[in-house]
Structure formats: structure tokens, C-alpha cells
Amino acid sequence: MASLPFGFSSLPRSSFRPTRNLKIRFSADRQALFNRIAPVYDNLNDLLSLGQHRIWKRMAVSWSGAKEGDDVLDICCGSGDLTFLLSERVGPHGKAAGLDFSNEQLLIASTRQKLRSKACYKNIKWMEGNALDLPFPDSSFDAVTIGYGLRNVVDRHRAMAEICRVLKPGSTVSVLDFNKSINPLSTTIQESMIDNIVVTVASGYGLENEYKYLKSSIKDFLTGNELEKLALEVGFSTAKHFEIGFGFMGNLLATR
């Protein structure tokens, strides 16, 4: 496994080299998108959600069931918001891994870790890798989180199957993301806020197209019922989706 600065471990570069496979190309496009927005990602999330995203992330981590001493994984960790919360829950005797394929996001995460004094954060390992090919043995983790990640991977079935594989039997994944509502009014309001507030603010940072992607990605996402069905299809024994954040967000809990 190649080594990167700050103790990153990474998958071979060939994992991300563009090929004729359209999905891999799209994966490379998304990797580039999240590398581009990394410098402003946290601040824009705070601004555009009025800080509410931190509450939604705390809920997602709490519902994962992560506890003192556990081995836990945050997939699509980005700048590490959920990884840090998991680290606090498992404490110094636990282990928390944050995996992402954006090196720029991981650099932000690692820098934030160095700027924070909490002793428990020493239990965090940042890993550059692909959610579709997790570099862990079966039944490795007591809890898994994936925050605003499942909507962004190019193969959601494969991602959920990988999560099921690396979870210990009886353990839970907490999947936080935007809610693809079946309520037309909720959808209209959500899309209007993205179009008129989110994209407008993002355009001030030269990131109009990157944040325009939000609306189309939600449109292409799965509803709560479809997420529950997907979880059961890949082998989870139970699955339940909850709408949060005034119905704009959702959290799927699935137990292996």
C-alpha cells in the first residue's frame, strides 16, 4: 500500500485511472469536484445550513451505536466532521478510520486534527481509498457512518454491499444524506433553496457548477423507501429511513 504524507495510506493509483468504463470516468469527475470545493466546503456548509448540518451529523453518529472502545469507520469522510464525532464516542481505547478518495479533503481533515487538542483524536487514521473497494477484511467494524457520501458514489449498490461486508454481524451503518422527498411541496422548496440561495452563494466563490450538481444528484438519488429496499437487498437484516432537517435531510439506519 503506497504511503502519503500525514500517515495516509492509499490504494494503488490505478484504482482511479480513467478507463473506457463510464462509471470510473464519472468517479474521477466527482473526485475532482470534491478536491476543488475542499477549501470552502466546511464554511459553506455552516453558512448555507445555518450550522444545522452539525446537528444532523451528531444525530447520524449517535444513531450508529458507536461506543467506548469500538473500531469504527467513516466512509466518504471528506474533511472529517463525522470521523471526529466517532473518535469522541469511541475514545482513546477505540479506533476511528476516515476514508475518502479526495486527497484535498483528507488534507483538510488531517490539518483540522492537528489544530485540535482533544486526546481522543489520536485514535483517528485517515485513509485515501474508494468506497466501492474498501481496504478492510470482512466484519471489521462495530459501526460505520457515511455522511453525504452514498448519493455521490457511482455505484450505490456496490457501496452498500461493501459496508455490509465490513460491518460485524449485528452492527449498524448510519447513512446521512439529503432526503429525496416523495412530497412535491418539500421537493419544490428544497430545489428552490438550492437554486436561489445555495448556488447563488457558491457562485460568489466560483463554484456555481459544483453546487448546481447538488440538485441533480438529489433528483437521481433514492427515496427513503428505496434506500431501505437497497439495504435489505445487499444483506442487511433491518433497515429504516428517518426524515430530519425539516424533511430536507434523511438518515438510513441499517443493521447487518
Ligand SMILES: C/C(=C\Cc1cc(O)c2ccccc2c1O)CCC[C@H](C)CCC[C@H](C)CCCC(C)C
Ligand atoms: C452538509 C450538507 C451538505 C454537504 C454536501 C454534499 C454534497 O453532495 C455536495 C456536492 C457538491 C457541493 C457541495 C456539497 C455539499 O456541501 C448539508 C448542508 C449544506 C448544504 C449545502 C445546504 C443545503 C440547504 C438545504 C437545502 C436547506 C437547509 C435548511 C436549513 C434548515 C437552513
Ligand SMILES: C[S@@+](CC[C@H](N)C(=O)[O-])C[C@H]1O[C@@H](n2cnc3c(N)ncnc32)[C@H](O)[C@@H]1O
Ligand atoms: C459531500 S462530501 C461529505 C463529506 C463528509 N462526510 C461530510 O459529511 O461533510 C462527499 C465526500 O465523498 C467522497 N467520495 C465520493 N465518492 C467516493 C468514493 N467512491 N470513494 C471514496 N470517497 C468518495 C468525496 O471525495 C467527498 O469528500
